[in-house]
Amino acid sequence: MTWILGRYLSRLLLARLLLILFALVSMATLLDLLANSDEIIKPHGDVAADLGRYVLLRLPGIVSQVVPISLLIAALVTLAGLSRSSELTAIMAAGISPFRQIAALLPAALLVAGGQFLIEDQAVPSATAELRDWGVGDYGDFASKDDSKMTWFRQADNYVRVRRSQAEKELIRDVTIFHRDPGGRLIERIEADHALYKDGVWILQDVTRTGTDDSVPTRMATLEWPEAIEISILHALTLHPKELSYAELRQLADRRGFGNRPLYLYEMWMHKKFARSVATLLMIVLAMAAVQRLLPRRQPGWMLAAGIAGGFVYWISDELIITVGEAGLLPAVVSAWAAPIVLAALSVTVILRGEG
Numbered sequence: 001m002t003w004i005l006g007r008y009l010s011r012l013l014l015a016r017l018l019l020i021l022f023a024l025v026s027m028a029t030l031l032d033l034l035a036n037s038d039e040i041i042k043p044h045g046d047v048a049a050d051l052g053r054y055v056l057l058r059l060p061g062i063v064s065q066v067v068p069i070s071l072l073i074a075a076l077v078t079l080a081g082l083s084r085s086s087e088l089t090a091i092m093a094a095g096i097s098p099f100r101q102i103a104a105l106l107p108a109a110l111l112v113a114g115g116q117f118l119i120e121d122q123a124v125p126s127a128t129a130e131l132r133d134w135g136v137g138d139y140g141d142f143a144s145k146d147d148s149k150m151t152w153f154r155q156a157d158n159y160v161r162v163r164r165s166q167a168e169k170e171l172i173r174d175v176t177i178f179h180r181d182p183g184g185r186l187i188e189r190i191e192a193d194h195a196l197y198k199d200g201v202w203i204l205q206d207v208t209r210t211g212t213d214d215s216v217p218t219r220m221a222t223l224e225w226p227e228a229i230e231i232s233i234l235h236a237l238t239l240h241p242k243e244l245s246y247a248e249l250r251q252l253a254d255r256r257g258f259g260n261r262p263l264y265l266y267e268m269w270m271h272k273k274f275a276r277s278v279a280t281l282l283m284i285v286l287a288m289a290a291v292q293r294l295l296p297r298r299q300p301g302w303m304l305a306a307g308i309a310g311g312f313v314y315w316i317s318d319e320l321i322i323t324v325g326e327a328g329l330l331p332a333v334v335s336a337w338a339a340p341i342v343l344a345a346l347s348v349t350v351i352l353r354g355e356g
Contacts, residue, residue, distance in 0.1 A: 005101075006107065009078065010104070010108035012078045013074055013078050016077050017071055017112065020074050020077075021067065024066045025063055025066050028062045029058065029059070029062055036054070036138075056127075057127045057130050058127070058131070059127075060123035060127045061124050063116075064120045064123075064124055068279060068280045069311060071112055071283045071284070072286060072287055072307060072308065072311045073304075073307075079287055079288065080304055083291060083303065098351045106281075109284045112280060113280040116277055116280055121273060125243055125244055125248070128239070128243045132239075150174075151163070153229070153234075153237050155229060157180045158178055158180055160178070161174075161178075170197040170198075171194060172202075175194065175195050176189065176192075186212055187212055188209060188210065190209050190210075190223070191209075192208075200230075202229075204224070205221070206221065207223045236248045241261065241265050241268075246273045249266050249269055249270040249273070250270060253267050264325075264328060264331070267332035268326070268333075271337060272335075272336040275337050275339075275340050279343065282344055282347065285343075285347040285351075286307060286311060287307050289310075289347040289350040290303050290306040293306065293350050318340075321335055321338050322335060
């Protein structure tokens with residue numbers, strides 16, 4: 001019987017989810033277009049092509065942001081509708097507890113959360129990279145044509161400054177390596193006009209080496225970059241951790257000698273990749289808690305309001321915890337998982353009290 005109920009509830013949930021997701025994504029996309037249309041449309045360009053390209057590139061990011069609230073609303077609408085028609089009461093009378101109902105909806109929720117994870121991990125970083133190269137909207141400051149941007153990062157005990165705009169082209173310009181001793185004192189500065197990536201090695205070109213003992217600078221045509229960073233990592237250093245894939249975050253977290261941001265920041269967003277998907281799953285539990293709490297009153301409007309209010313409180317709290325975590329005031333794991341764990345605990349508590 002639970003299997004039949006699961007198919008029935010999942011069909012209702014997914015049908016409503018698709019409608020709500022389409023509506024919210026369409027509205028968000030339209031507002032985004034209106035806000036950035038002046039930058040997207042070029043005086044002598046193809047307006048339709050530029051608008052279409054922008055919509056396609058922004059779509060993964062918008063969908064990933066809208067999926068959790070869409071699933072929450074879809075679950076609330078489904079459960080409130082069942083309550084209004086007394087179907088939910090009949091389900092409860094048949095001995096199917098709220099937790100068994102959640103289990104029946106779990107396969108559909110897993111499908112949605114898995115899709116969200118793939119979009120955030122694969123589609124969003126790729127689309128964001130293209131938007132940065134294009135330099136429109138919120139990514140105007142990252143256009144690849146802007147050669148004034150620099151990237152600083154750590155390489156073991158050294159600090160390195162390179163041109164950010166050339167990181168993807170196996171050519172970087174204006175490379176400066178500040179070589180330090182284990183005590184942190186500067187002992188040498190290596191400057192190169194540019195560096196070429198060849199056979200897994202960076203070769204510095206037109207090099208000047210300057211010591212700190214007032215000696216005459218040494219010039220040389222080429223120099224192999226000692227312990228040079230991999231080109232894939234160099235590209236990842238130009239992006240905010242939330243715009244990287246899980247594999248890129250793991251790569252930066254494992255190579256503790258590199259990074260232009262604190263290590264805990266990469267670790268936090270690595271955990272957050274999974275925490276966001278788990279939070280999406282918990283929207284089902286939150287919806288069940290709201291409906292269970294207000295089921296005796298049979299007021300679908302209040303059920304919807306309570307569930308959506310709980311969702312917004314969660315997202316505000318989550319953003320606040322992320323901000324505190326990015327400042328280094330909380331451990332990376334706590335910053336990523338605190339909000340979902342608290343949401344799960346509170347929702348389960350409400351359901352248990354409702355059963356009692």
